[in-house]
Amino acid sequence: MSYDPQPTASHFIDGAYVEDTNGTPIPVIYPATGETIATLYAATPAIVEQAITSARKAQAAWAAMTGTERGRILRRAADMIRERNHDLSVLETYDTGKPYQETSVADATSGADALEYFGGLAGSLTGEHIQLGEDWVYTRREALGLCVGIGAWNYPTQIACWKAAPALACGNAMIFKPSETTPLCALKVAEILIEAGLPAGLFNVVQGMGEVGQSLVTDARVDKVSLTGSVPTGRKVYAAAAEGIKHVTMELGGKSPMIVFEDADIDNAVSGAILGNFYSSGQICSNGTRVFVHRDIKEAFLARLSERLENAVIGDPMDPDTSFGPMVSERQMQIALDYVAKGEAEGARLIYGGKRIERDGFYMQPTVFADVKDDMVIAREEIFGPVMAVLDFEDEAEVMARANATEFGLAAGVFTQNLTRAHRVAARFEAGTCYINTYNDAPVEAPFGGMKNSGVGRENSKAAINHYSQLKSVYVRMGDVEAPF
Ligand code: NDP
DSSP states (O other): OOSTTSOSSSEEETTEEEOOTTSOEEEEEETTTTEEEEEEEOOOHHHHHHHHHHHHHHHHHHHHSOHHHHHHHHHHHHHHHHHTHHHHHHHHHHHHOOOHHHHHHHTHHHHHHHHHHHHHHHTTOOOOEEEETTEEEEEEEEEOSEEEEEOOSSSHHHHHHHHHHHHHHTTOEEEEEOOTTSOSHHHHHHHHHHHTTOOTTSEEEOOOSHHHHHHHHTOTTOOEEEEESOHHHHHHHHHHHHHTTOEEEEEOOOOOEEEEOTTSOHHHHHHHHHHHHHGGGGOOTTOOOEEEEEGGGHHHHHHHHHHHHTTOOBSOTTSTTOOBOOOSOHHHHHHHHHHHHHHHHTTOEEEEOOSBOSSSSSOBOOEEEESOOTTSHHHHSOOOSSEEEEEEEOOHHHHHHHHHOSSOOSEEEEEOSOHHHHHHHHHHOOSSEEEESOOOOOOTTSOBOOSGGGEESOBSTTHHHHHSEEEEEEEEOOSOOOOOO
16 A cells, blocks of 8 residues: 555454455545555455454444443544544545545544444433333333445545444444445544454444445345445345345435525525535535526626635645545546536536546536526436536525425525525425525534435434334233233
């Protein structure tokens, strides 16, 4: 490996790095230069078996510990992540290409928040006591057993922690399979958890493409699957999990609306649109990529947006001044550029960007289309790149119907100074996460997840506990048992 803080082998199983060069090689490409910075190997069936066996072996003793004991380890890991934020952020930038300006505040730190929050919650997980006259029922909140986490490539540290923290807090073991595009960061999370005192086997990381994920999902010893990925992958993984009646959490894609009313503070709305379209070079599931702007302020909004985009600092993602970096891969950049071509062919007005940037790595310009119509491909499909579609509207009822006319339901935002309108619109959005006069905040304290095809289940917050534990009811009779014969 060419860079020091990088992990030393492909997999992390039973408390240690494990290598098996018989697996398919996975080149790790630094998106800012296109250089291969490491080569990892996909898990062979023997590696998958080792990961499952070690996780199952470790889980029962972990579940038997008190929540406070489990939580202490998670909180220690959170502190260590914060202490090592710089190195972890550099690694995140190597993995994803996202600017250090972002990774140093949004990735390892968000992972640490999850470990701290669920570590804090672990000691207060309880069942219930239900009185039935002289008799009663009590419920035990029990772990599910072995959970599998499968990650997308946009937030490799955060996704690993958002899944591991509630799973471990509830007494489960987890095997995590990162995206093959960004395999490095989850290994560091595993290393830190062990250093913080997590018993071996409880958080194993195995690398591989979709088929490694599939072999985990279909294994009878796995009790739950949590996927962050696209809707098509979600359909496959959900169906495979259904075969074994496994618990699932599905965090899938989106094409979220952002509505800017005529009374909105234009600068704040432009800031929201920038955050919701160009942060992480647009590679965020909850992005508000359909920006509906009231006709009366449309030109003012577009003019201000174009001015603000001139301030983007595009360049070396390791430079702390850089605020817009490359896309994760040549392939993802090409997908986004193809959508730009489709937008132009469909007659949308390209008002900013649209081109690949002539330099090494996978850079394209932040791109804005105006005069976008609802039926255009760029208004219907998730692009997962820095391409904003601006659509006009005139009244609230019309824009609500159009905003909700999508298979997705991950997020939605509204910018207005009118308090009652803001809450009315938020109530009518068909989306799991809604924003009023802001966009894309994701604090660990609040539930995060999708409606409609954007997913099932919720990550973060106390809600996640219900997705990583199950209730057992225990009936207790004080008197004699009556039977019919
Ligand atoms: P993919 O759906 O392509 O992949 C997601 C993960 O699933 C990868 O690790 C992939 O492995 C794995 N996988 C693929 N096929 C299977 C299978 N049959 N069985 C098990 N695992 C499989 O998503 P991307 O990585 O391209 O990420 C982008 C997508 O993720 C976007 O749609 C985005 O909206 C969504 N996303 C959703 C978020 C949310 O919280 N709702 C957050 C972030 C992203 P590999 O790629 O290595 O082959």
